[in-house]
Amino acid sequence: MIPAPEEEIVSRQRYLQELLAEAGIELALIRQAADLYYYGGIIVDGFLALGPLGEPLLLVRRPQHRLQEQELPFPAAFFKDIKEIPAILGQVGLGHDGALGMELDVMPAALYRRFREQLYPQRPILDLSPLIRRLRMIKSPFEISQIKRAAHILDEVLVSAVEVIEAGVSELELAAVLEYRLRLKGHQGLVRTRGWNLEMFFGHVLSGASGNQAAYVDTPSGGTGFSHGFPQGAGTKLLAPGEPISVDLAACVNGYIADETRLYVVGDLPDPAWEALTLVEKLFTLYEQEARPGVMPGDLYHLLLEEVKAAGRQDQFMGFGQDRVLYVGHGVGLELDEFPIIAAKFPYPLAAEMVIAFEPKFFLPGIGMIGFEDTGRITPDGVEWLTRSPRQVWQL
Template identity: 35%
Template structure:
C-alpha cells in the first residue's frame, strides 16, 4: 500500500515550516524511517528536503522501486562525491541533519562533499513532526494493532504446559506472519536491538540487557533476549510481548497468561499493575507531562509495597511506563 501523496506533502510542509522558523535552508535525511515518512519509499537513498520547494530523493538502489513509490520528491540517481555539490543550490548553506541517529562517519562524508556548509541538528524537528499522528497514520496503527490482537485471542488454543518458550514464540510468529506481519522492528536508540517479540515464563523473564521490565534469557549470550529453551510450567506467569507491523507502522502489546493459577501475591501485583495502567491511561491527555505520569505510577506502586520491583527487578528497573509508536518502536513522546 502506498502512502497518499497529499499526506506526504503535508508532512513535508510541516517540517519545512520548522526549518524556515529556525533559519535552516534544507534538511538532509538519511535514516530509513525518516526517508519513508517524508517520501513514501524506503529504498537506499538520501532525501534532500529544502525549506522551500520540492524535495529531491537521491537513490542508490532501487531506482525502479523509488520511482514507483516516491510521491513527494523528485527522484534522481545518487551523485558521485565529486558531483554532489553541483546538485545542491549554492544559497542553501545551513543544512539540518538528525544527529541523534546519523553516524559521525556520515556527517564527515557530507561535510567533505558539501564544503562551506554549516551542519546543524534538527533531530527534534523531525521527531516532533513524526510524533503527531495524522488520521492516515492512526488508521495504519489500528490495522497493525488489530492484526496483533487477533493472534493474542488465539493463544489459549496453543499454550500448553511442557512446551518450550521457543515453541510458543514460534507459534506466535507463524500466526502473525500468516496475517501479514512485516517482521522487521525499527528502533532509533543507539545500540538497541530487538527481535519481533518474546515469549517468556517464570523467573527467567527478568534477565537481560534490554531497557525494559522484561527481557528473557534468549538462546545464547550473543542474543540474550526473548524466548529460551526452558519449559513452560503450570502455575507460573507466562508473558507474551510482541510488536505488530503493518505497512511500516508498529504497535506493541503485552499479555499475561497462566496455566492453572498464580499465588496470592502475584495476583495482587497483577491487580495493582492494572490499576496503575488505568490511572496512567486516564491522565494521558494532550499537554500531560510524561515525567509526571511516570512519577504517579511509581507512587502508586510504592504505596502498595511494590516500588522495589516496579518495571523490573531491584537494581535493574526501567524508568518509564510506556513509549511512543509509529514507524519506529521508540518514537516520541
C-alpha cells in the first residue's frame, strides 16, 4: 500500500481552492471515486467538502469503522443521510451561501435535483469537473511513478503474449491469459473511465476482421465481444495466420493507468499492412518531434492528419468507415479518458508532466487494425515514453 504523500494531497487541495475562488464557488462537494482519491487520498462513500479557504471536511457515510483506525490529514464527520449535510457543514462554517460546485459530468441527475431542490434550494450549482479535470492533467512525480508501475507490468505482459499466441487460440483465450498475468502482477482489475457508458474491461484483444469492428465506446478499435450483452473486446474468433493481432490493454496499479497497444502476427502480414505500419512509425516520430509544452493539441492533431492525408489514408485513420474517432491521443491517470485530448478543438496547450496515450491506428479493409499505442510523459525536451516494450510487430 503506497499512499499519496500527505503534503501532495494538501497541495492539490490548495490548487483547487485557487480555482474555486476564481470561479466564485463557495463550496465544492467531491464525490466521484477517482476525484475523492485525488483530493482526499481515500475512497469512501461520502463527500469531500472544500471551500476556497481553510480546511476541508470529509463527510463519510461508509466505512466508518475502517476510517476511525486511519490517520487523516484533515477532519472527518459521519452522516447517514445526505439531508444531514447542510447542517454538518454549517456547524464548521463551510458554505452558508454562494455557489455550490459539484461533479456534474458524473453526478446522477436525480442526486443533483435533490441537492438543488431540497438541500440547497437557494444556491446555484456550478460544474466542478472542468476545474478538476484541468488540474488533474498535470501529474506529480508521485503520480508519474505510479503510472510507471502500471506501464512496467503492462510491458512485461505484452511481451509475454508471444508465449500464448498461435493459430487456433481464440481472442478470448489470449485475453484471459493476459488479464490473469496482469492481475498476478498487481493490476487492481477495475479501470476507471469518466464518460457515461464508456464501459471498459481491461481493453481489446482483436484479430483480423475483428479489429475493424467499431464498438459503442468512443475508442478507435472496438471488437464484437462474444455476446450482445457486452459487444466489445475479445470474441470467440480464432487467431489465424497472416492476420494482425492487436492487444490494446490498460493496466492499473494503485489507481493509476497506463495504456499500450502492440501487434503480433502468426507468419507474415500482407504488404498493405506493412505500408500502413511505416506511416504509423512516421506519426510516432512526428509526435516525438512536435509534442512540447506550449503546443496546442489541435495544431499537433492537424499536423499529424496532414501526414495521413498526404499518404491518402485519411479514410482509414482512427476507426473504420464512418465510425472514426476524432482524436489521436488521450490523457491517462486515474481515469482512462483524462485530459488532454489530442483533438482539433481541445482548449489547453500541452504542458510538462501531462501523461498521454498516443495511438495512431489504421483500419484496413479486409485486413484489420494496424497501429501502436504508448503512454508518454510530456517534458520540456520532448516525450518520455513510460510504456517501453519494443514497438514492433512480433512475428510468430
